[in-house]
Amino acid sequence: xxxxxxxxxxxxxxxxxxxxxxxxxxxxxxxxxxxxxxxxxxxxxxxxxxxxxxxxxxxxxxxxxxxxxxxxxxxxxxxxxxxxxxxxxxxxxxxxxxxxxxxxxxxxxxxxxxxxxxxxxxxxxxxxxxxxxxxxxxxxxxxxxxxxxxxxxxxxxxxxxxxxxxxxxxxxxxxxxxxxxxxxxxxxxxxxxxxxxxxxxxxxxxxxxxxxxxxxxxxxxxxxxxx
Numbered sequence: 742x743x744x745x746x747x748x749x750x751x752x753x754x755x756x757x758x759x760x761x762x763x764x765x766x767x768x769x770x771x772x773x774x775x776x777x778x779x780x781x782x783x784x785x786x787x788x789x790x791x792x793x794x795x796x797x798x799x800x801x802x803x804x805x806x807x808x809x810x811x812x813x814x815x816x817x818x819x820x821x822x823x824x825x826x827x828x829x830x831x832x833x834x835x836x837x838x839x840x841x842x843x844x845x846x847x848x849x850x851x852x853x854x855x856x857x858x859x860x861x862x863x864x865x866x867x868x869x870x871x872x873x874x875x876x877x878x879x880x881x882x883x884x885x886x887x888x889x890x891x892x893x894x895x896x897x898x899x900x901x902x903x904x905x906x907x908x909x910x911x912x913x914x915x916x917x918x919x920x921x922x923x924x925x926x927x928x929x930x931x932x933x934x935x936x937x938x939x940x941x942x943x944x945x946x947x948x949x950x951x952x953x954x955x956x957x958x959x960x961x962x963x964x965x966x967x968x
Contacts, residue, residue: 742759742761742798742799742938742941742942743758743759743760743761743792743796743797743798744758744759744797744798744799744800744801744934744937744938744941745757745758745759745783745786745787745794745797745799745800745801745822745934746758746759746800746801746802746803746833746930746931746933746934746937747779747782747783747801747802747803747815747818747819747930747933748802748803748815748835748838748928748929748930748933749771749775749779749803749808749811749812749814749815750803750805750806750807750808750811750812750815750835750928751807751808751811751835751902751927751928752770752771752772752808753768753769753770753771753927754768754769754771754774754775754778754779754782755767755768755769755928755929755930755931756768756779756782756783756786756930757786757929757930757931757933757934758786758787758790758792758934759934759935759937759938760790764931764934764935765786765789765790766786766929766930766931767782767785767786768929768930769782773810775810775811775814775815776814776818779814779815779818780818783822793826794822794825794826794828795826795827795828797826797828798828798941799823799828799829799830799831799937799941799946800819800822800823800828800829800830800831801819801830801831801832801833801930801933801934801936801937801941802815802816802818802819802830802831802832802833802933802952803815803832803833803834803835803838803928803930803933804816804832804833804834804835804952804953804954804955805832805834805835805954805955805956805957806834806835806836806852806854806860806877806879806955806956806957806958807835807852807860807928809954809956812954812955812956813954815954816832816952816953816954819832819949819952820949820950820952823949823952824949828946828949829941829946829947829948829949830946830947830948830949830952831937831940831941831945831946831947832952832953832954832955833932833933833936833937834862834877834955835852835860835928836850836852836860836861836862836864836877836901837850837862837864837870837871837873837936838928838929838932838933838936839852839900839901839926839927839928839932840862840864840871840900841871841932841935841936842900842926842929842932843898843900843923843926844898845866845896845898846865846866847863847864847865847866847874847896847897847898848863848864848871848897848898848899848900849861849862849863849885849888849897849898849899849900849911849915849919850862850863850864850899850900850901850903851882851885851899851900851901851902851903851904851907851911852901852902852903852928853901853902853903853905853906854879854903854958857881857882858879858880858881858882858958859879859880859881859882859885859903859906859907860877860878860879860903860957861875861877861878861879861880861885861886861903862875862876862877862878863875863886863888863897869939870936870939870940871936874888874889875888877955877957878957879957879958882903882906882907882910882911882914883910883914885911885914885915888915888918895917895918895920896920897915897918897919897920898919898920898921898922898923899911899912899915899919899921899922899923900922900923900924900926901926901927902926902927904922904923904924905924905925908922
């Protein structure tokens with residue numbers, strides 16, 4: 742499989758190209774410049790390999806949750822590129838991508854959602870991906886969903902910017918179950934390409950017109966009376 746993936750869900754912009762011989766990738770601190778950076782990054786990585794979009798098997802993008810603007814940018818660019826090249830697309834959840842990056846077999850993911858909240862999910866490793874033990878949700882750190890943990894599954898890993906922001910709260914929430922916490926992990930296109938490949942191979946790519954972001958939250962700021 743030859744898969745192009747990119748993510749603009751955070752302040753970083755990352756792209757990856759999965760080939761039979763491995764994965765090529767690039768990441769930059771974009772701030773709010775994702776829309777002007779991502780297409781030149783795609784052009785560079787294709788030029789480096791001598792491939793055209795039409796020679797790929799599919800395009801994956803970080804579908805969310807994350808920055809509302811970033812998610813719309815990623816989805817829109819994926820649709821535009823895929824329409825032009827006649828390719829299917831797949832949206833890869835940012836929380837599942839974080840689990841992929843953390844390694845291990847059981848991962849609790851918390852992504853800072855601002856407004857004192859986190860995006861949360863928990864995953865167990867399966868043969869070719871991750872099974873959601875607790876699906877993506879928005880919550881306060883102290884209200885993070887409990888995990889139905891088997892006796893033999895005490896060694897969970899925590900990762901994501903939510904753990905960077907609220908380490909003590911989340912450590913207390915999962916006391917006795919977290920083996921360690923990995924700091925500084927953010928969504929990355931390389932993990933998304935890895936997760937997308939078996940799905941494209943199974944024919945799970947969709948028409949670009951059907952692609953959509955996964956927002957979870959329906960507002961981006963607190964009203965004055967809520968502050």
